[in-house]
Amino acid sequence: MSRLAILSALWLGLCLLHPANAVHAVIGTPVAQAEMPSVEGAKIKILREAEINVLVFFRPNQERSLGALKELAQCQKNFAGKSVQWTAIASASASADSAAAPIRAAGFAAPVLLDNDDALYGSLGLALHPVVVIVNRERKLAAFEPFRAVNYCEVVSAHLRHLLREIGDEELRQILDPPKATQGGEDQVAKSYRAFAEVLLKSGNLEKALDNVRKSIDKDPKVASAQALLGQILAAQGNCAEAIQAFDRALVLDAASAAATEGLERCKTPR
Amino acid sequence: MQFPSRACLILLVSTCLAAPTAQAQTAAKQLAQPAAKGSPASAAKAAGAVPAAKKTASGALAPLPVKPAPKSSHAPFEAGDCKICHQSADPKNPGPVTKTGPALCLDCHEEFSAILKRPHTHAAAKSNCTNCHNPHNAAFPKLMLNETRQLCVTCHEDIKKLIDKARVPHKALTTGAQCTNCHNPHGSAVARLLVQLPFDLCVSCHNRDDATDANGKKLQNLKSWLDNNKVWHAPVAAKDCSACHQPHGSEHFRLLTEDYPPEFYAPYNAQSYALCFSCHQEKAFSTAKTGTLTSFRNGTTNLHFVHLQQIGRGRTCRACHEVHASKQDHHIREGVPYGSGGWVLKLNYKKVDGGGSCDKTCHAEKTYSNKPPVKAG
Numbered sequence A: 001m002s003r004l005a006i007l008s009a010l011w012l013g014l015c016l017l018h019p020a021n022a023v024h025a026v027i028g029t030p031v032a033q034a035e036m037p038s039v040e041g042a043k044i045k046i047l048r049e050a051e052i053n054v055l056v057f058f059r060p061n062q063e064r065s066l067g068a069l070k071e072l073a074q075c076q077k078n079f080a081g082k083s084v085q086w087t088a089i090a091s092a093s094a095s096a097d098s099a100a101a102p103i104r105a106a107g108f109a110a111p112v113l114l115d116n117d118d119a120l121y122g123s124l125g126l127a128l129h130p131v132v133v134i135v136n137r138e139r140k141l142a143a144f145e146p147f148r149a150v151n152y153c154e155v156v157s158a159h160l161r162h163l164l165r166e167i168g169d170e171e172l173r174q175i176l177d178p179p180k181a182t183q184g185g186e187d188q189v190a191k192s193y194r195a196f197a198e199v200l201l202k203s204g205n206l207e208k209a210l211d212n213v214r215k216s217i218d219k220d221p222k223v224a225s226a227q228a229l230l231g232q233i234l235a236a237q238g239n240c241a242e243a244i245q246a247f248d249r250a251l252v253l254d255a256a257s258a259a260a261t262e263g264l265e266r267c268k269t270p271r
Numbered sequence B: 001m002q003f004p005s006r007a008c009l010i011l012l013v014s015t016c017l018a019a020p021t022a023q024a025q026t027a028a029k030q031l032a033q034p035a036a037k038g039s040p041a042s043a044a045k046a047a048g049a050v051p052a053a054k055k056t057a058s059g060a061l062a063p064l065p066v067k068p069a070p071k072s073s074h075a076p077f078e079a080g081d082c083k084i085c086h087q088s089a090d091p092k093n094p095g096p097v098t099k100t101g102p103a104l105c106l107d108c109h110e111e112f113s114a115i116l117k118r119p120h121t122h123a124a125a126k127s128n129c130t131n132c133h134n135p136h137n138a139a140f141p142k143l144m145l146n147e148t149r150q151l152c153v154t155c156h157e158d159i160k161k162l163i164d165k166a167r168v169p170h171k172a173l174t175t176g177a178q179c180t181n182c183h184n185p186h187g188s189a190v191a192r193l194l195v196q197l198p199f200d201l202c203v204s205c206h207n208r209d210d211a212t213d214a215n216g217k218k219l220q221n222l223k224s225w226l227d228n229n230k231v232w233h234a235p236v237a238a239k240d241c242s243a244c245h246q247p248h249g250s251e252h253f254r255l256l257t258e259d260y261p262p263e264f265y266a267p268y269n270a271q272s273y274a275l276c277f278s279c280h281q282e283k284a285f286s287t288a289k290t291g292t293l294t295s296f297r298n299g300t301t302n303l304h305f306v307h308l309q310q311i312g313r314g315r316t317c318r319a320c321h322e323v324h325a326s327k328q329d330h331h332i333r334e335g336v337p338y339g340s341g342g343w344v345l346k347l348n349y350k351k352v353d354g355g356g357s358c359d360k361t362c363h364a365e366k367t368y369s370n371k372p373p374v375k376a377g
Helices: A003-017 A063-077 A096-106 A116-123 A152-163 A169-176 A186-202 A206-219 A224-236 A240-253 A258-268 B003-015 B022-032 B040-046 B050-055 B075-079 B111-115 B123-127 B148-155 B157-165 B198-205 B222-228 B270-277 B303-308
Strands: A035-037 A043-045 A052-057 A084-091 A112-115 A131-135 A141-146 B335-338 B343-346 B349-352 B355-358 B366-369
Touching: A035 A112, A035 A116, A052 A063, A052 A152, A063 A084, A063 A096, A063 A152, A084 A096, A084 A116, A096 A112, A112 A116, A131 A152, A141 A152, A152 A169, A186 A206, A186 A224, A186 B075, A186 B111, A206 A224, A206 B075, A224 A240, A224 A258, A240 A258, B148 B157, B198 B222
Parallel strands: A052 A084, A084 A112
Antiparallel strands: A035 A043, A052 A131, A131 A141, B335 B343, B349 B355, B355 B366
């Protein structure tokens, strides 16, 4: 196939299937197969036989490309042995040596192809570097991830794992939009007081154990284990009347609470 | 980490006092003095306890003197039972702690077991809680060894340098919880221990009409702007404000990471667009003819080149584009401020399949088509 024919096929395939003035080709756009020269001078197909083809568009001598390639090199290791093919693509306006150098420096394991006249780059509607273009088994654009300063590997990996069906939609969503990393909060303070009360109970310091488990319950009365612990401490003090109430509250919150069930039986068993 | 397991042990064995008794306070006062040769503190130093020396002025994890009253105190210390953490209940000789590293703390602070298993964790937290906390009491909230920012920059010297040299400071570093406004010092699902993705953090403050920068200049209500303009710039859509902004302080206005021309007209100079060119390729703006580098072209005439490269009146990015979000594709802004009276000159951009037009704006109507020419025959 002549170079002109390849470019024409690419142009036709991609221009027809996505609006020319979209920021980038829309997800689901077929990506036409084509050959490109590698930095070693061989002709290599851009899409190889695999579940996923990852096309990494980069610019030599661009700080963000170097950073992304280093991060993606680490990322690649998580997909060793899996049906994922990685390909690095630079503009053919760069020399073969300058395109190969950052790939070597980053330890990124992939053939490096040179995009003549930025034909593939332009046909995908790309407007920046670095960018990862993920193509699925059906050879359609599955994801497009421009460089991120934060969580780049996580995000790219999540897309790949989703396509490999290792994670579901919800897990993908959680990675793309992670939950707030909370700390502290009344429920956690409550847990700390409860745990401390347990330590005090074990050491036989019943008065302080009671004081701390009550602090825990003040902070969060809906922790079943704290209510059960309150029952245990009260029972240890010989106050089964109040202990039973605490065990009952624990069982309302968690019917499977073994500590509450055992404590309740012990209190109800005549000595 | 070498220090906490060895030097802390030395310090704790020698200095931990069960309760704030008179005896305890006397001992604590002694420990608050500069370490004398042969003292526990100097023994710790001799043991190679460099990180400890960085942690506090006294370099000790001992209980603080009664006056001034400590700001926070640990419940087990308040309970006066050394045996909760130490091998002996004897305040004068409590012996070593019963477990090393964070394990002892996790017995009670069980929620941190899960936090320390998050994808990104703080090495200091994983190695020993006492890297940042005094297990007895402290002059700072949450048993911290120092004021939050001071404590963080003790190790994060690169951030300290960045903060110190910043011409444009970020108020988030000096108000509220300081570093922990944005970072979770224990663990997070987000890299760099960010509490959330940068966008979520930024918008949680930049959501007011009356916000000002450190120099008192009004700042955009970003949340409202983004809510009303649904075409988001890729880094915004990726929730990655840090692609363009340096949150710890910057040399450039608006905490930008690189140069970005603040003017409407400016002679073309690639360096002044360093921010944009950190992602977008310069040749898309400096190549007169192209069929691939930009869709803003008429045939192969690169219209970015035409706009930017005009001698004397080169347009800058802001002349046509909104940086965060816009109502129109390609981040084209609706209008530009014209003159000092607050009048807005509409761009009247219209997008059509394979091109677009601008009308009654800086110039009379001009259209462009980026479709490949149909060959005759």
